[in-house]
Amino acid sequence: MTVRIFEVFTSIEGEGILYGTKTLFVRLAGCPFTCSYCDTKDSLPLDSGMEYTMRQATDLIDETLQDYTYKVNFTGGDPLLQHNAVALLAGHVRARGVLTYLESSCFDSDRFAHVLPHIDIAKIEFKTSDSGFVTKMRHDKMIGEALRCLELAVGADKTVYIKLVVSSSTPAGEVRRLASAVFELVPREAISGFVIQPVHGSGAPSLDHLLEIYDLIRPIYADIRVVPQLHKIINAP
Numbered sequence: 589m590t591v592r593i594f595e596v597f598t599s600i601e602g603e604g605i606l607y608g609t610k611t612l613f614v615r616l617a618g619c620p621f622t623c624s625y626c627d628t629k630d631s632l633p634l635d636s637g638m639e640y641t642m643r644q645a646t647d648l649i650d651e652t653l654q655d656y657t658y659k660v661n662f663t664g665g666d667p668l669l670q671h672n673a674v675a676l677l678a679g680h681v682r683a684r685g686v687l688t689y690l691e692s693s694c695f696d697s698d699r700f701a702h703v704l705p706h707i708d709i710a711k712i713e714f715k716t717s718d719s720g721f722v723t724k725m726r727h728d729k730m731i732g733e734a735l736r737c738l739e740l741a742v743g744a745d746k747t748v749y750i751k752l753v754v755s756s757s758t759p760a761g762e763v764r765r766l767a768s769a770v771f772e773l774v775p776r777e778a779i780s781g782f783v784i785q786p787v788h789g790s791g792a793p794s795l796d797h798l799l800e801i802y803d804l805i806r807p808i809y810a811d812i813r814v815v816p817q818l819h820k821i822i823n824a825p
Protein backbone atom coordinates (compact mmCIF):
# COMPACT_ATOMS: atom_id res chain seq x y z
CA MET A 589 0.00 0.00 0.00
CA THR A 590 1.09 3.56 -0.64
CA VAL A 591 -0.24 6.89 0.60
CA ARG A 592 -0.30 10.28 -1.03
CA ILE A 593 0.68 12.99 1.47
CA PHE A 594 0.63 16.69 0.66
CA GLU A 595 2.67 17.87 3.65
CA VAL A 596 3.69 17.06 7.23
CA PHE A 597 4.47 19.93 9.57
CA THR A 598 4.31 21.11 13.16
CA SER A 599 2.22 24.14 14.02
CA ILE A 600 -0.32 25.48 16.47
CA GLU A 601 -3.82 24.03 16.19
CA GLY A 602 -5.96 26.91 15.03
CA GLU A 603 -9.43 25.39 15.06
CA GLY A 604 -11.97 23.67 17.25
CA ILE A 605 -11.90 22.83 20.95
CA LEU A 606 -8.15 22.12 21.01
CA TYR A 607 -7.00 25.42 19.47
CA GLY A 608 -3.62 26.51 20.78
CA THR A 609 -2.15 23.02 21.13
CA LYS A 610 1.15 22.07 19.51
CA THR A 611 0.17 19.72 16.73
CA LEU A 612 1.77 17.65 14.01
CA PHE A 613 -0.38 18.00 10.90
CA VAL A 614 -0.41 15.15 8.40
CA ARG A 615 -2.17 16.61 5.40
CA LEU A 616 -3.37 13.88 3.09
CA ALA A 617 -3.76 14.65 -0.61
CA GLY A 618 -7.13 14.55 -2.30
CA CYS A 619 -10.65 15.82 -1.79
CA PRO A 620 -13.48 15.64 -4.34
CA PHE A 621 -15.54 18.44 -2.80
CA THR A 622 -15.89 22.11 -3.63
CA CYS A 623 -16.35 24.21 -0.48
CA SER A 624 -16.19 27.89 -1.38
CA TYR A 625 -14.16 28.70 1.74
CA CYS A 626 -11.64 25.86 1.34
CA ASP A 627 -8.22 27.13 2.38
CA THR A 628 -6.26 24.02 1.34
CA LYS A 629 -7.08 24.04 -2.37
CA ASP A 630 -3.57 22.99 -3.40
CA SER A 631 -4.09 19.65 -1.65
CA LEU A 632 -7.42 18.84 -3.35
CA PRO A 633 -6.02 16.94 -6.39
CA LEU A 634 -5.40 13.31 -5.49
CA ASP A 635 -2.09 13.51 -7.35
CA SER A 636 -0.88 16.49 -5.30
CA GLY A 637 1.94 16.03 -2.79
CA MET A 638 4.09 12.92 -2.93
CA GLU A 639 3.50 9.20 -2.86
CA TYR A 640 5.06 7.24 0.03
CA THR A 641 5.18 3.60 0.99
CA MET A 642 3.69 3.06 4.44
CA ARG A 643 7.18 2.58 5.84
CA GLN A 644 8.35 5.86 4.31
CA ALA A 645 5.26 7.62 5.68
CA THR A 646 5.70 6.32 9.23
CA ASP A 647 9.41 7.25 9.06
CA LEU A 648 8.45 10.76 7.93
CA ILE A 649 6.03 11.11 10.85
CA ASP A 650 8.60 9.78 13.32
CA GLU A 651 11.30 12.15 12.04
CA THR A 652 8.98 15.17 12.12
CA LEU A 653 7.25 14.53 15.44
CA GLN A 654 8.63 16.96 18.03
CA ASP A 655 8.71 16.67 21.80
CA TYR A 656 5.63 17.97 23.62
CA THR A 657 3.38 17.54 20.61
CA TYR A 658 -0.16 17.29 21.96
CA LYS A 659 -1.67 15.39 19.06
CA VAL A 660 -1.28 14.34 15.45
CA ASN A 661 -4.00 15.79 13.24
CA PHE A 662 -4.90 13.75 10.15
CA THR A 663 -6.31 16.36 7.82
CA GLY A 664 -6.46 17.11 4.12
CA GLY A 665 -7.83 17.34 1.57
CA ASP A 666 -10.09 14.81 3.12
CA PRO A 667 -8.23 12.02 4.95
CA LEU A 668 -11.15 9.63 4.48
CA LEU A 669 -10.31 9.46 0.80
CA GLN A 670 -7.29 7.33 1.83
CA HIS A 671 -8.94 5.72 4.85
CA ASN A 672 -6.97 2.46 4.80
CA ALA A 673 -3.65 4.32 4.93
CA VAL A 674 -4.90 6.76 7.59
CA ALA A 675 -5.98 3.87 9.82
CA LEU A 676 -2.45 2.41 9.62
CA LEU A 677 -0.71 5.75 10.19
CA ALA A 678 -2.98 6.65 13.12
CA GLY A 679 -2.37 3.22 14.64
CA HIS A 680 1.38 3.86 14.37
CA VAL A 681 1.08 7.25 16.09
CA ARG A 682 -1.06 5.84 18.89
CA ALA A 683 1.46 3.07 19.49
CA ARG A 684 3.96 5.87 20.21
CA GLY A 685 1.62 7.19 22.91
CA VAL A 686 0.53 10.34 21.06
CA LEU A 687 -3.12 11.35 20.67
CA THR A 688 -4.67 11.11 17.21
CA TYR A 689 -7.21 13.51 15.78
CA LEU A 690 -9.34 13.11 12.67
CA GLU A 691 -10.36 16.18 10.73
CA SER A 692 -12.59 15.14 7.87
CA SER A 693 -15.80 16.27 6.23
CA CYS A 694 -17.46 13.02 7.44
CA PHE A 695 -18.64 12.24 3.93
CA ASP A 696 -18.59 8.44 4.30
CA SER A 697 -19.56 6.74 7.56
CA ASP A 698 -18.18 3.34 6.48
CA ARG A 699 -14.73 4.83 5.89
CA PHE A 700 -15.04 6.79 9.12
CA ALA A 701 -15.87 3.57 11.01
CA HIS A 702 -12.73 1.96 9.59
CA VAL A 703 -10.46 4.73 10.87
CA LEU A 704 -12.28 5.37 14.16
CA PRO A 705 -10.65 2.62 16.31
CA HIS A 706 -7.30 4.41 15.80
CA ILE A 707 -8.59 7.89 16.61
CA ASP A 708 -8.84 9.59 20.01
CA ILE A 709 -10.50 12.86 19.03
CA ALA A 710 -13.00 13.30 16.21
CA LYS A 711 -14.23 16.52 14.76
CA ILE A 712 -17.69 16.04 13.26
CA GLU A 713 -18.30 18.73 10.70
CA PHE A 714 -21.70 19.57 9.29
CA LYS A 715 -21.50 21.45 6.00
CA THR A 716 -24.39 23.85 5.51
CA SER A 717 -26.01 24.26 2.09
CA ASP A 718 -24.26 27.56 1.37
CA SER A 719 -20.82 25.90 1.67
CA GLY A 720 -20.74 24.65 -1.92
CA PHE A 721 -19.51 21.31 -0.51
CA VAL A 722 -21.82 19.32 -2.76
CA THR A 723 -24.85 20.10 -4.91
CA LYS A 724 -28.12 20.81 -3.11
CA MET A 725 -29.41 17.42 -4.35
CA ARG A 726 -26.68 15.53 -2.49
CA HIS A 727 -26.66 17.73 0.59
CA ASP A 728 -29.25 15.78 2.64
CA LYS A 729 -27.35 12.52 2.03
CA MET A 730 -24.12 14.14 3.25
CA ILE A 731 -25.79 15.42 6.42
CA GLY A 732 -27.02 11.85 6.99
CA GLU A 733 -23.46 10.55 6.67
CA ALA A 734 -22.15 13.14 9.14
CA LEU A 735 -24.91 12.27 11.63
CA ARG A 736 -24.00 8.60 11.33
CA CYS A 737 -20.31 9.46 11.93
CA LEU A 738 -21.36 11.40 15.04
CA GLU A 739 -23.35 8.42 16.31
CA LEU A 740 -20.41 6.07 15.69
CA ALA A 741 -17.88 8.32 17.43
CA VAL A 742 -20.08 8.84 20.48
CA GLY A 743 -20.87 5.12 20.59
CA ALA A 744 -17.13 4.38 20.59
CA ASP A 745 -16.66 6.78 23.51
CA LYS A 746 -14.29 9.10 21.64
CA THR A 747 -13.73 12.76 22.42
CA VAL A 748 -16.15 14.31 19.95
CA TYR A 749 -16.98 17.86 19.04
CA ILE A 750 -19.12 19.47 16.39
CA LYS A 751 -18.05 22.17 13.99
CA LEU A 752 -20.11 24.38 11.74
CA VAL A 753 -18.49 26.86 9.38
CA VAL A 754 -20.74 29.90 9.18
CA SER A 755 -20.65 32.43 6.33
CA SER A 756 -22.66 35.55 5.62
CA SER A 757 -25.17 33.37 3.73
CA THR A 758 -25.56 30.44 6.16
CA PRO A 759 -29.31 30.03 6.69
CA ALA A 760 -30.23 30.33 10.37
CA GLY A 761 -33.17 27.93 10.02
CA GLU A 762 -30.89 25.24 8.64
CA VAL A 763 -28.58 25.60 11.64
CA ARG A 764 -31.53 25.24 14.02
CA ARG A 765 -32.66 22.05 12.26
CA LEU A 766 -29.12 20.66 12.32
CA ALA A 767 -28.67 21.33 16.03
CA SER A 768 -32.02 19.67 16.77
CA ALA A 769 -31.07 16.62 14.69
CA VAL A 770 -27.74 16.34 16.51
CA PHE A 771 -29.20 16.38 20.01
CA GLU A 772 -32.07 14.08 19.14
CA LEU A 773 -29.37 11.58 18.19
CA VAL A 774 -26.80 11.93 20.97
CA PRO A 775 -26.92 13.18 24.57
CA ARG A 776 -25.46 16.63 25.26
CA GLU A 777 -22.95 15.25 27.76
CA ALA A 778 -21.43 13.00 25.08
CA ILE A 779 -20.20 16.05 23.16
CA SER A 780 -17.09 18.00 24.17
CA GLY A 781 -18.02 21.16 22.31
CA PHE A 782 -20.03 22.82 19.57
CA VAL A 783 -17.92 25.28 17.61
CA ILE A 784 -19.13 27.92 15.19
CA GLN A 785 -16.21 28.82 12.93
CA PRO A 786 -16.72 32.07 11.02
CA VAL A 787 -15.55 32.14 7.41
CA HIS A 788 -12.38 34.23 7.14
CA GLY A 789 -12.15 36.98 4.51
CA SER A 790 -14.62 37.00 1.61
CA GLY A 791 -18.03 35.74 2.80
CA ALA A 792 -17.29 36.41 6.48
CA PRO A 793 -20.47 36.70 8.57
CA SER A 794 -21.39 39.87 10.42
CA LEU A 795 -21.37 39.93 14.20
CA ASP A 796 -25.18 40.12 14.14
CA HIS A 797 -25.36 36.96 12.05
CA LEU A 798 -22.96 35.12 14.37
CA LEU A 799 -25.00 36.18 17.38
CA GLU A 800 -28.19 35.02 15.67
CA ILE A 801 -26.67 31.58 15.07
CA TYR A 802 -25.26 31.48 18.62
CA ASP A 803 -28.65 32.31 20.11
CA LEU A 804 -30.29 29.51 18.12
CA ILE A 805 -27.95 26.86 19.49
CA ARG A 806 -27.47 28.18 23.03
CA PRO A 807 -30.88 26.97 24.34
CA ILE A 808 -30.12 23.48 22.99
CA TYR A 809 -26.42 23.29 23.93
CA ALA A 810 -25.06 25.58 26.63
CA ASP A 811 -21.35 25.32 25.74
CA ILE A 812 -21.60 26.76 22.23
CA ARG A 813 -18.52 28.79 21.20
CA VAL A 814 -17.58 31.02 18.28
CA VAL A 815 -13.94 30.20 17.49
CA PRO A 816 -12.18 31.92 14.57
CA GLN A 817 -9.19 30.26 12.91
CA LEU A 818 -6.35 31.15 15.27
CA HIS A 819 -3.56 30.12 12.90
CA LYS A 820 -4.61 32.82 10.42
CA ILE A 821 -4.28 35.47 13.12
CA ILE A 822 -0.76 34.38 14.06
CA ASN A 823 0.28 33.70 10.43
CA ALA A 824 0.96 30.02 11.05
CA PRO A 825 0.34 27.34 8.38
Ligand code: SF4
Binds near residue numbers: 626629665666
Ligand atom coordinates in the same frame (compact mmCIF):
# COMPACT_ATOMS: atom_id res chain seq x y z
S1 SF4 B 1 -14.16 19.15 2.36
FE1 SF4 B 1 -12.45 20.30 3.31
S2 SF4 B 1 -10.69 19.97 1.95
FE2 SF4 B 1 -12.54 19.38 0.80
S3 SF4 B 1 -13.12 21.24 -0.36
FE3 SF4 B 1 -14.27 21.27 1.58
S4 SF4 B 1 -12.98 22.48 3.01
FE4 SF4 B 1 -11.67 21.86 1.27
